[in-house]
Amino acid sequence: MRHTRRRLTWRGTAFLVGAFAAACTLVNVVPHGTILERPFVVEGPVGETLDLSYAELTVTEVRTADTLESSFEQAVAGGTFLVVDATWRATDGYIVFAGAEVIDAEGRSFWATSRGGCAKGTNSQPGYAWRATYCFDVPRDALAGATLRLARGTHGEDDAGQRRDAVAVVDLGIGQHDVNELWDATEKISIEMPGFASAPATDAGGEG
Amino acid sequence: MTTMPEPPVQAPPAVGWWRRNAVWVALLPVALVVAAAASSFRIWAFWWPNGLHHEVQHVGAGETAQLSEEYYDLGLDVPERANTWVVREIEVAVTSVQRAEELPEPAYGDPVPVPDGSAVYLVSLRLAAEPRTDLSLCQIVLVADDGTRYGEKSPDIMGNGNRCSPPDADGFLSTEPEWSVTSPILVDEEALISEVRVGFGGPGYVTLDLP
Numbered sequence A: 001m002r003h004t005r006r007r008l009t010w011r012g013t014a015f016l017v018g019a020f021a022a023a024c025t026l027v028n029v030v031p032h033g034t035i036l037e038r039p040f041v042v043e044g045p046v047g048e049t050l051d052l053s054y055a056e057l058t059v060t061e062v063r064t065a066d067t068l069e070s071s072f073e074q075a076v077a078g079g080t081f082l083v084v085d086a087t088w089r090a091t092d093g094y095i096v097f098a099g100a101e102v103i104d105a106e107g108r109s110f111w112a113t114s115r116g117g118c119a120k121g122t123n124s125q126p127g128y129a130w131r132a133t134y135c136f137d138v139p140r141d142a143l144a145g146a147t148l149r150l151a152r153g154t155h156g157e158d159d160a161g162q163r164r165d166a167v168a169v170v171d172l173g174i175g176q177h178d179v180n181e182l183w184d185a186t187e188k189i190s191i192e193m194p195g196f197a198s199a200p201a202t203d204a205g206g207e208g
Numbered sequence B: 001m002t003t004m005p006e007p008p009v010q011a012p013p014a015v016g017w018w019r020r021n022a023v024w025v026a027l028l029p030v031a032l033v034v035a036a037a038a039s040s041f042r043i044w045a046f047w048w049p050n051g052l053h054h055e056v057q058h059v060g061a062g063e064t065a066q067l068s069e070e071y072y073d074l075g076l077d078v079p080e081r082a083n084t085w086v087v088r089e090i091e092v093a094v095t096s097v098q099r100a101e102e103l104p105e106p107a108y109g110d111p112v113p114v115p116d117g118s119a120v121y122l123v124s125l126r127l128a129a130e131p132r133t134d135l136s137l138c139q140i141v142l143v144a145d146d147g148t149r150y151g152e153k154s155p156d157i158m159g160n161g162n163r164c165s166p167p168d169a170d171g172f173l174s175t176e177p178e179w180s181v182t183s184p185i186l187v188d189e190e191a192l193i194s195e196v197r198v199g200f201g202g203p204g205y206v207t208l209d210l211p
Helices: A002-029 A032-036 A176-184 B022-038 B041-047
Strands: A040-045 A049-051 A055-069 A074-090 A095-097 A099-103 A109-111 A122-124 A130-138 A147-151 A166-171 A188-190 B054-059 B065-073 B084-100 B118-128 B139-144 B178-188 B193-199 B204-209
Touching (some): A040 A049, A074 A122, A122 A130, B065 B193, B118 B139, B139 B178, B139 B204
Parallel strands (some): A055 A188
Antiparallel strands (some): A055 A074, B065 B084, B118 B178, B139 B193
16 A cells, blocks of 8 residues: 555656646747737728727828928928827727837837827727827838838837737838838928818728 | 454545545636636726626616715825725716707817817706815716717817816816706717716716707
8 A cells, every 4th residue: 555655656756747848838939929929910001991899990190201290390200200100990989009110021019109299109999990100210220121110009119008909910011122212201290180071981891 | 272263454434635635626726716816807907896886776768876985095185084994975977968060169279160070968957965076087977878978088179178067167076966967978879878877087977868
């Protein structure tokens, strides 16, 4: 009897150690960032309404400018300002849209700036469409192939705020042949404060 | 001399694994619950207090609801209540929900036209509470039959951050035992509104059905 109990104890210990080692291995081997924590990306071009489940988003216009003007500030770009007009329409309840960044073709991330009166983030609720203008100060080599990434979850080094949540990725439609024209333009843009959108986004589309 | 035969030694009955480990098996679900609770502290620490999550009372059309809830007072308006838990007790009744053609004057800036695809509703409430009741973070929400919540944000669409106080109120404390307020809410044109929710930041709120 005693012999049997001891043998079982050793077996149990080996089982526990094995299970612990297997669990540790699993945690380390499973690629969290690309599988477990991956956001649900909804892609589309400028002008298309994307359905993010918690809101509909339409990027209506993309421009570049060297200088931004608002009623209280004038801002000059280090590179050039990518100026993006977007319209949000919340679908469930009040939402803060905190994530706003431009990703270039190399994967570099440029966060939205509040300079010149631009929106770094915005908020909205059901019942109306809400317009906001985002601005990103980017270098020349970030223009071609740049995509815009907007979401309610915050952007950051590891996009922790966007885990398992819908994220809009909009191809800004800038090709290599557009870069010279966009970079050389010395435009000055007046930034409007966020407000009700005159033309609501209604025809939902995009990839689910 | 005769020796009595020894009685045969009976082997003890075999005890199965489940029996030997009954205590640990019984404790396993308890351990799982404790582990899940310990790793879910963000739910009650951050999510639960921020937003309307707990329906304190649900009343029918025309009835009066009573919202009674504790909140942590920072003493911004009543210094003697600073850093104490205070029970806020308010009676709420919906007196009317009417559609309007225009938005009221904003708290600041120029008048705003009704956005395309939107409808304006004016929600009128009768409120009653002890004078000096804190009315900050007041939320008046219209809920559609599909669950969409309109008007959750405080300040409201016109920039009024004191939705449960009369328009001429000075500060967030009630002054009269009974008073009325009207709050504008933008709603999708095709929405069918079925109830009103009133809360003060959460987690508690009351629901009042509409006829």
